[in-house]
Amino acid sequence: MIPIVPVLIIIIMIGMLVLGLIRPPLTVIIPLLGIYVILMLIPYILPNLAINQYLSIKYIMLPVIGLAMGYGISILMSRYMNIDVRSLFGLGRSKGRAGRPRTMSNQRIKRPEIKPEELDKLINESINTLRLGISINETLGSWVEYYDGWTDAIIGISRRFMDIRESADIISKEALLLSRIRQYESKALALGLTLREESAFKKQRRSNSEDRLVVYARPEELVNELMNATQIMSVYVDELGGILEKLIHDNGISQYIFNSRMLILYVDGVPRKLIMINKGY
Amino acid sequence: MLRFKDLNSLIRYLNEELNKLLIAKKVLDDEVRRDPLVDIIEIDKNGNINIKRDRISEVMKGLSSELDRRIERISSLLEELTSEFNNYNFTGIVLLEFNNGIPSRVLLSQPLTMGEGS
Numbered sequence: 001m002i003p004i005v006p007v008l009i010i011i012i013m014i015g016m017l018v019l020g021l022i023r024p025p026l027t028v029i030i031p032l033l034g035i036y037v038i039l040m041l042i043p044y045i046l047p048n049l050a051i052n053q054y055l056s057i058k059y060i061m062l063p064v065i066g067l068a069m070g071y072g073i074s075i076l077m078s079r080y081m082n083i084d085v086r087s088l089f090g091l092g093r094s095k096g097r098a099g100r101p102r103t104m105s106n107q108r109i110k111r112p113e114i115k116p117e118e119l120d121k122l123i124n125e126s127i128n129t130l131r132l133g134i135s136i137n138e139t140l141g142s143w144v145e146y147y148d149g150w151t152d153a154i155i156g157i158s159r160r161f162m163d164i165r166e167s168a169d170i171i172s173k174e175a176l177l178l179s180r181i182r183q184y185e186s187k188a189l190a191l192g193l194t195l196r197e198e199s200a201f202k203k204q205r206r207s208n209s210e211d212r213l214v215v216y217a218r219p220e221e222l223v224n225e226l227m228n229a230t231q232i233m234s235v236y237v238d239e240l241g242g243i244l245e246k247l248i249h250d251n252g253i254s255q256y257i258f259n260s261r262m263l264i265l266y267v268d269g270v271p272r273k274l275i276m277i278n279k280g281y
Numbered sequence: 282m283l284r285f286k287d288l289n290s291l292i293r294y295l296n297e298e299l300n301k302l303l304i305a306k307k308v309l310d311d312e313v314r315r316d317p318l319v320d321i322i323e324i325d326k327n328g329n330i331n332i333k334r335d336r337i338s339e340v341m342k343g344l345s346s347e348l349d350r351r352i353e354r355i356s357s358l359l360e361e362l363t364s365e366f367n368n369y370n371f372t373g374i375v376l377l378e379f380n381n382g383i384p385s386r387v388l389l390s391q392p393l394t395m396g397e398g399s
Binding site: 140141142143145146164174212214215216217219221222225226232243246250252253256261263265269270271272273274276277278 | 324
C-alpha cells in the first residue's frame, strides 16, 4: 500500500516551491503556512488521535524549505538570467497593474491640498523670483563712464552696442551647435572616431578648484547657460539699440549736449542717465 | 554673459573697462566734492527722454560702492588671468560671466577635436 501522507507532503512541498517561484506577497504565504502548521500539529493538540506517523513536527520544515528554494531560484533567475518567473506564469504583469492604481490613490490622499488663495500667493512668489533672476542675476550691472564730449559718448555707446550684439550673435549660434554636440559625438563614435580635449586643456582643467575666478568647463556643460544668455542678451541688445537710436535722432537733446563733458550712468547695462558737467558752473 | 573670440580680446576688454571705470570714478569724485547742479538727460524704461536738473550727489547716491566693487572684481580677474596664462592666448570659447551685474567668472571651454582612438 502506498503511504498517502508522505506523498501528500511531497506534493505540498512542490506546490510551495512553485508558489515561491511566483513570489506572492506575505498575505498569501502566511495563511497557507498557518493552515499547514495547524494540520501538522494535530497529533500534538489531540494526543489521543494517532492518525499517522508522518504527521509530525519534523515534516513542517519540508514545505517551508520548498518555499524558500522557490523564492531563491526566482530571485536568482530574475537577477542573473533576466527571466521574470512570475511573467512566465502570466501573473507578474496583472499583479503590477493591480498594484499601481492603489499606490497612486494613496499618494493622492497624502498630498496636501492647495487652497486657491495660497495658489495665488505661490504664483506671485514664483513670478517675483523669476523677475529677480532676470533683473539682478543676469544683467550687466550698473556703472558710470566719462566722456569729453557728445561725439565721444555716442561712439562709446555705439561700440558697446556693437560688441554686445556681436557677442550675443556668437552665443546664440554656439548654444545651438553645442546643444547638438551629443549627436555629433555618437555619430563620431559610430565612425570609429572619438571626440577629445586637447591635452594642454586637460592639464589645466585638473588643477581646477572651486573658488577660482577662471573656470574650465566642458562645452556641453555650457549649453544651458548659453541658452539662457541668448534670450537675455537679445532683449538687452534690442533695448540698447533703441536707446542709441533715440540719442542720435532726438532733437531736444542737442541744446544740452553742445560742448559739454558728460558722465553716463548705465543701469542694468543700459545707459539711463546722461549727466552734463560744465566747467566753472 | 559675454563671449570673446580669445583670451587676449577678453583681457583687452577688461583693461578698457577698468580704465573707463577708473577715469569715471575720478571725475565723479571730483564733481561730487563740488556738487554742482547739473542737467540730466534721463531715458526711462519706455525709451522716453526727460531732462531735469539735480545735484550730482543725488543722482549718484549709492553708486560709488557699486563702482568700487566692479573695479575690484575686474582687477582681480585680470590678476588671475595674467598669473595663470602669462600672455598665452587661449583660443576657444571664452565667456565672461556676470553675477548680480558684476563680472564674476571667466569660463573657458574648447570645441572638441576629432581624433582616431583616444
